[in-house]
Amino acid sequence: MAKEKSDNTEIEILNAAKEIFQQKGMDGARMQEIADKAKINKALLHYYYRSKQLLFEAVFKSAFALLAPQLNKVLNDDSDLFDKIRKFTDSYISFVIKHPYLPNFVIQELNKNPEFIQKLRLQENFPSITTFKLQVSDAIEKKIIIPIQAEQLFINIMSLNVFPFIAEPLLTALINVDKKKYNEIIQNRKIDVANFIINAIKI
Amino acid sequence: MAKEKSDNTEIEILNAAKEIFQQKGMDGARMQEIADKAKINKALLHYYYRSKQLLFEAVFKSAFALLAPQLNKVLNDDSDLFDKIRKFTDSYISFVIKHPYLPNFVIQELNKNPEFIQKLRLQENFPSITTFKLQVSDAIEKKIIIPIQAEQLFINIMSLNVFPFIAEPLLTALINVDKKKYNEIIQNRKIDVANFIINAIKI
DNA sequence: ATATTTGTTAACCGAATGGTTAAACCATAT
DNA sequence: ATATGGTTTAACCATTCGGTTAACAAATAT
Numbered sequence: 001m002a003k004e005k006s007d008n009t010e011i012e013i014l015n016a017a018k019e020i021f022q023q024k025g026m027d028g029a030r031m032q033e034i035a036d037k038a039k040i041n042k043a044l045l046h047y048y049y050r051s052k053q054l055l056f057e058a059v060f061k062s063a064f065a066l067l068a069p070q071l072n073k074v075l076n077d078d079s080d081l082f083d084k085i086r087k088f089t090d091s092y093i094s095f096v097i098k099h100p101y102l103p104n105f106v107i108q109e110l111n112k113n114p115e116f117i118q119k120l121r122l123q124e125n126f127p128s129i130t131t132f133k134l135q136v137s138d139a140i141e142k143k144i145i146i147p148i149q150a151e152q153l154f155i156n157i158m159s160l161n162v163f164p165f166i167a168e169p170l171l172t173a174l175i176n177v178d179k180k181k182y183n184e185i186i187q188n189r190k191i192d193v194a195n196f197i198i199n200a201i202k203i
Numbered sequence: 204m205a206k207e208k209s210d211n212t213e214i215e216i217l218n219a220a221k222e223i224f225q226q227k228g229m230d231g232a233r234m235q236e237i238a239d240k241a242k243i244n245k246a247l248l249h250y251y252y253r254s255k256q257l258l259f260e261a262v263f264k265s266a267f268a269l270l271a272p273q274l275n276k277v278l279n280d281d282s283d284l285f286d287k288i289r290k291f292t293d294s295y296i297s298f299v300i301k302h303p304y305l306p307n308f309v310i311q312e313l314n315k316n317p318e319f320i321q322k323l324r325l326q327e328n329f330p331s332i333t334t335f336k337l338q339v340s341d342a343i344e345k346k347i348i349i350p351i352q353a354e355q356l357f358i359n360i361m362s363l364n365v366f367p368f369i370a371e372p373l374l375t376a377l378i379n380v381d382k383k384k385y386n387e388i389i390q391n392r393k394i395d396v397a398n399f400i401i402n403a404i405k406i
Numbered sequence: 407a408t409a410t411t412t413g414t415t416a417a418c419c420g421a422a423t424g425g426t427t428a429a430a431c432c433a434t435a436t
Numbered sequence: 437a438t439a440t441g442g443t444t445t446a447a448c449c450a451t452t453c454g455g456t457t458a459a460c461a462a463a464t465a466t
Contacts, residue, residue, distance in 0.1 A: 009443080009444090023229070024315070025228070025230060025231075025232035025315075026231075027227070027228060027231040028228075028229075028230040028315070028413080030422090030423075030424090031424060031425085032422090032423075032424090039443075040445090041444060041446080042424090042445095043425085043426080043444075043445070043446085044443080044444060044445085045424095045425095046424085046425060047443075047444080050425095051424080051425080052423095052424065052425090057410085061253050071377065075377075092307070093210065099431090101276070104311075104314060106373065107369060107370050107372075108307075108374055110372040110373050111307060111369075111371075111372055112227070112228075112231070114372040117372055117373070117376040120376070121376060125268060127377055128379070129377060129378050129379060143321075146402075148399075149388070149391070149395075151378045151380070151388055152391065152392065152395055152399075154377070154378060155366075155367050155374060155378070155388070155392075156363055156396075156399060158366065158370065158374065158377075159244060159362040159363050159365075159366035159367060159370075160359060160362050160363065162362075162366060162370070163358075163361065163362035163365060163366040163369075164362060166314075166366075166369065167310050167361065167362075168314075168318070169310075169313040169314055169317040169320055170309065170310055170313050171358060171361065172325070173320040173324060174274065174278075174330055174332060174357070174361075175332050175354045175357060175358070176331070176332060177354070182463050185354055185355065185358070187357065188352070188355065189358075189425075192351075192352075192355055193359075194403075196351075196355075196359060196403045197403070199349075199402065199403040199404070200399045200400070200403035201399075201402070202400040212413080212414090233452090233453075233454090234454060234455085234463090235452095235453080236454075243414075243415090244414060244415050244416075245415095245454090245455085246414075246415065246416085246455085246456080246457090247413080247414060247415085248454095248455095249454085249455060249456080250413075250414080253455095254454080254455080255453095255455090362460065
């Protein structure tokens, strides 16, 4: 069987497509450019993925499959609430350094195509907030944290961790630092953000 | 002079272009679609703005000109620090409701074109963090707030206010609410976010 | 009244783009 | 060795897209 060769090609294509789509988005990406990056003929893209749309969806699902476990660190990890916040904040930054374009890509394409999320919802492993809500209620009852809606807390955690990467070009300009200094600031956030959140909610 | 008529057309074009560009981005927008929305012939777009790129830049600058005063509410308003945080948080939500696609548009296009920010920097009215830094230092000295880098605080304020709009499709799915419920949550944030921030930094 | 400038349009153009086709290639089974 | 099946390519196709042209319309100046 020629399985090995074809498997490789299929993966090469997906990797090339990931890079191009995540950097340029669905509209900005060119099939030819993906083919070039994968070092194959453009017709092969269609042989394996039929259309730009289907190739894009494969990339998108694959991207979300990487992101979901990260989100589950906040939502479904069973450690203590404060620990969880610290762990997530710390690990998310490492994650984004590995996949710099990924979160922005997911958010951006979801904005252009909001109904797309329905397809993801059906997948197993789609993050659910249920456990997190119980945990927050519990911490409020036990007077560990002030009363706060779990949804609001979750949004805050996400905002503080994700936004600085998405808005990097704007923020570097506004706070008037170069990319190097901005990265230092981001590094500091590994600890600072968790403390900021915990400070805001602890009694 | 045919000034009135031409003025109208030029503004019609810009408004149509704003809508299309902000919803679909530079790559997704079509000149024909902009012409249709402005109810004019496609050649007129080029008559007034010469190229798609220049039309886009006009839209982008105009969008940023709307956003800048909002940012200056945090950075250069001379009210008390806590007041400022409350005022910004409250007013930013109203702003985004009026211009739902704007912040995302600016951030997104800056990501695809980071050098673009240089052009904006030269414009007067470009927000500067200098005053805000002094204010934060002052508040720390006076033991009103805990020690925190002004840059970090600014990033936090921006994150908590801007991100929930940018990531709306993702967040509604993750916290499992419909659009109506999500808007209620956003409305609550007008007060909640300011309190969250102040709680996190006050002594 | 008429010439001149400004605004507007229909028709057109060339390049780029997503997608297709038909032939070649190549590993394996017979 | 050769037939078979999947794999890969060069060439091609139809359409879309940004942009141009040339002619027409309308306003203004003389």
